[in-house]
Amino acid sequence: MAKNLSIILAILVVAAGFTASSALFTVSETEQAIVMQFGKVQTVVQEPGLKVKTPFVQDVIKVDKRVLSVGTEREEVVTRDQKRLMVDSFARFRISDPLLYYQSFGNIGVAYSRIETILNSQLRQILGREILTDIVSGERTRLMETIKNQVNVETASRGLEVVDVRIVRADLPTANSQKVFDRMRTQREQEAKEIRATGAEIAQRIRANADREKTVLIAEAKRDAEITRGTGDAEKNRIFAEAFGKDKDFFSFYRSMQAYRDAIGDNDTTMILSPDSEFFRFFDGRNITAK
Template sequence: MNRIVLIVLGVVLVLGAISLSSALFIVREIDQVIVLQFGRPQRVIQDPGLHIKVPFIQNVQVYERRVLGSDPPGEEVILADQKRVVVDTYTRWRIHDPVLFYQAVNSEVQAQQRLSDIIISALRRVLGNYTLTQLLSEQRTEVMAQIREQVDDEAKALGIAVTDVRIRRADLPTQTSQAIYDRIRSERDREAREARAQGRELAQQIRARADRERTVIVAEAENRAQAIRGQGDADAIRIYADAFGQDPSFFSFYRSMEAYRNSLGDSGTTMVLSPDSDFFRYFGDISGGAGASAPAPAR
């Protein structure tokens, strides 16, 4: 009898321990808990600590109280100026109404998917009213505020409060970027060709101007040289005339000596002249040693 009582008492204690362990649960500071009874929300617990529920009948659903993030993939959007851009955003949100959140999406994974759809729709609606220039200007803050407001309004139906929506990047699509790159490269090549053509034309103009200036300078130099030579010849003639007038005999003798040197020098010139030629009048007196001497130059 005592043995049966002990067995029953042990079973009761085990069942009591199991029931007590299933009835107690701990809520962390970063969590908020919904107590469910047959799948229906009974109460929400946000205070951290040890709490009790009805064992085997009630269960709990735990959600984050912290701010969560959503980083949907980049989405291609058409702007007001008909330009296409791939917009990459990030969103910060938190579970504002746990019961509504449980009924609408049940889990954070489903919430991320629904929130991503809401963000993409808001991006298309808002960015469709702005140009790329406006999107890259100071109006960017205004654009972000409108997107956040629209996303927050739609996310309230999911029990979500959106705290921030930001555009991380706004890039042109790959095809558009390549087309723009090709167009810019073509324009730069055209500008380079035009610059080279202008450079060649300018070089030709400079060379032509330099040739004209060289021709003018050479002509002026030749004119000046001719003038100087003419003046020198005139001065020489005048000097010779003056010298001839002062001492004709010496001048005749000097001119003859110049003629001898030029004619009988090392040039190898052969001349056939008569011995009694006037050209040799000074040689006759020197070689023969007779006759009258050459008149002495007047002093």
């Protein structure tokens, strides 16, 4: 009898333990919980800790509370200026309302797929209204914020909050890249030709001005030289005239010395003259008069 009582007590203890374990569940800091009863939502638990439910009747569905990330397939976008771009992007989101999330998607896989679809749609719409230079330049931050806000409009009613959207890459397709590169090279070559032509024109104008100034300077210099030479010749003639008037013999001697210098200088000139020639009259002293 005592043995049977011990067995019964053990069974009761095990049953009580099993019942207690079925009535308790834990929600961690990174989770939220939905308590279901016969397929219907009974309550939503968003605070972490040890919680109680009705055993064998109620079930608990755990929902992630962390910020999650979903990426998109490489998407082709046609811009407003008819340029094709291959865009890579991703979004970060969290489940803000577990009940709406569960009613809308049921599981996280469906939520991922739906956010990816919405993100691709908004990428095509918003980037399609922009020109290429705005997408690849400093306007990208504004565009990502706009895309995030538009995605939030569609996901907020489904219990999801998109906290960030990022455009990772925005590249031209390979064929288009080559065409754009060729067009950019042609434009740069045209700009270079225009710059070189402008430089050549400026250089030609500078050279023409310099040549004109050189011609004027040379003409003025020649004029001044002629004036100076004429003035010098006049002064020389005046001095010669005064010297001739004061002492004819000395003047004649001076002029003869100049003639000797010019005639028998270092130019290898050969002359055959008689020693008593009038040209050498000052060499024998016969025409030098002491004074």
